[in-house]
Amino acid sequence: MDEARLLMRSRAGTAVIAWCLVWALPDGLAAEPEKSVAQLSALEQALADLPSEDETKRERAILVLIEQGDASFLPRLDDLRANADRSLRLAIKPVADLWRNRANLTDPDADTRRSAATDLGASGRILAISWLEAAAAKESHRWVRYAMEESTQLLRLASDDPAVKVEAAAKLGELRSQNAVPALKELVQAANEPSATDRQKTVARAAAAAVERIETWNVWSTAIETLFRGISLSSILLIMALGLAIVFGLMGVINMAHGELMMIGAYATFVMQECFKAYFPSAWFDAYYLAALPASFCAAALFGLILEMTVIRILYGRPLETMLATWGVSLVLIQAARIYFGDLTAVAAPAWLSGGAQVMVGVFLPFNRLFIIGLSILCVAGIYALLFRSGIGLRVRAVTQNRNMSACLGIPTRKVDAYTFAFGSGLAGIAGWALTLVGNVEPGLGQNYIVDSFMVVVTGGVGKLAGTIIASLGIGGLNKLLEPSLGAVYGKVLILVLVILFLQRRPSGLFAIKGRHADA
């Protein structure tokens, strides 16, 4: 085993060195570790010349530094830069950047490697091709390798040989390289000049083909991203509307303070974060977000329970009155939060939810959005199980359908009401918990979503989970679909119009309760 591994490693090592040699030689570079004395002194000389007033001397020095230097000169360059004047700083910067990027190509952090590769591609230094190819050969991360290949081809596009250019353009088209579009377009433009040569025209044809390929891909990737954003917005709406659908659909209670229950969930998350900052070792900090899940659920549920017992219980069967009273409660809660927490409170997303996954070229899916989508699926599954596959759910549904009969059969209907309401409120808390990932925590938080989520409930039909899910997907998706062309405001206007037109055909929503509900 060990022998085999050693063998492999040494083989890989030789291959890499061979690569380096092959690619380093045309640029006139010697193998790196052994720099000749002459080169070292030339570098020393260049470093000494760099601050000189003489422009040509300075330029020559920069050229020498670019061609012969390496990352070990960075500290000295930085020293120089620290007390240089503006023009010298500007002169040093590209050199330092070049070498820093080269050093970063082997950085342990993938993002650093990636941005170094991209920067090198944008630097336009032909000699970077060899470094990029050497690094790409060793690279295991898919998207870093992609960036390295892209940069290599981008640099080749600037070569003098039209054959290399054509090949590079084709390759870039194959890579669907977003960064190459300006350069490619420039090549196409150049061929349109009257003085254009046949060679330029050949190159331009290849470039035009590549541009077309990239732009077709852009349409697709934008579509995929829009779809994804639509789904993630729908998920937030869905989690909110689920809680509403339970209290509204099952109990006939319009809870205008639902958005503020969400706010309570969000502030519970914030409080948990502060607790972890204050009382736990910093290594545990990221766990706060998980700890905040039960906290936000319980805080919102408890508050919902209190609300049910003090206000809503008295108003069962009078939805309009409930609406007004709960709106009053929401006003009080918003102002209380504003006075206690101030106007804006930020919750830092835990490290394991920051960043995202790139699934295709140009398609980047942030983890927090993925997380919210997953959460909403979990919530739906949980509610389904609870309502339709458990004894508690059976009681809830029984009370919904026929309160008196249920009471006669010994179901404590008041208790069921209270717990159902508390559960719906807890769901709002979870929605608030999830919302902290995508926005600020502010007192008006719930107000932004309440109208939308009520529209979801109304469109979906009362008391139907499937309706709520479909309506939130539809409204959230439409929102994101219309936003780019109409803008957020007019998109919303159009959605309201569509909802009203939809209600013309189906006055009680997508899934109406069937039966003779003459005057509910």
Next chain:
Amino acid sequence: MPMPEPHAITREGKESTAFWIVGFVLLFVLPVLNVLPPEDSWWHVSDFALNRFGKFLAFAILALGLDLIWGYAGILSLGQGVFFGLGAYCMGMHLMLTIGSESVYGSALPDFMVWNQVKELPFFWKPFYSFPMAFLAGLLVPALCALLFGFLAFRSRIRGVYFAIITQALALLAWLVFNRNETNLGGTNGLTDFKQILGFRLSEPGTQLALYVLTVLCLGAAYMLCRWIIASRAGRVLVAIRDSEQRVLFSGYSPADYKLFVFVVSAALAGLAGMLYVPQVGIITPAQIGVLPSLEMVIWVAVGGRATLVGAIVGAVGVNLGRSILTNHFPELWPFFLGGLFVAVVLLFPDGVMGLTNKTHEKIADWAIRWRKAQVVEEKQA
């Protein structure tokens, strides 16, 4: 759904005396107290107070319309602010145009258009040069909007909470749209800096006094109109719709038509209120027409007492008076107070102030009867 009895039908006699007394005080006593006594006198009503009162009375017109649809027909509209805003913007646009080149930038165009680099007056502004057109628009634009919206909503039998939610969405949208700059309606800053109306300077106390008197007259007319509607057969159908729309439908009436009619009337009243509000306050912004203001309007009616037209007026004036006192002294407390009012009015006194006074009336009458009976018994014994 338990609802208070429509008192206006049963207690007409008493109300008409009260109507003439209150009308006399508002129309003659307050203006005279504003003009005649010297400024340091205790009896003097300051220009500011009169102007503020005029604003409240404009709100009362809107509350009358809201009471008509909510109290009598049982339609809770949470978008009344939109109709108010439409009327107010119509008048505001006219006032904006009559400023002419007196504006800060000295341009014939309104100032905000100068900021937004609008070179030419948008076509929909042009009719507002004329006052009669602006006045008609202030009534017709809200009415037409209500007609369209109500037609769609009532035809598909959207009612109760559904209607409330849809109108709330409407309020939100109107707020969003009016906040945009490219609609050429002043964006967030709204319309302001008015100078004159029909050639009278708005800064003159005389103009404001006239506007106040006009508001009182409009309020009186609106009250009479509402009472006439309530007392008519249509009014009785509306009350029937409130109590059971299904039965009205089965009796061969078309509830949607009645509801549409009353909804349009209330929108026009809201528009009128908006038109009277703008020259007295001097500014109209989207903040006046959003979700929260629209809900506040509902609470005026609830506080005063639903299905009592007087209650709507009392509620509108009372809540706004409370608001201006409270926001002057404790600005942070107003949301608590308003929120508490929402809860209290639903839980503690669902019939509003008028309900409370009626109850006291009944108690006094009850007590009087018992006292008389006791007297009779005593006499017999003696």
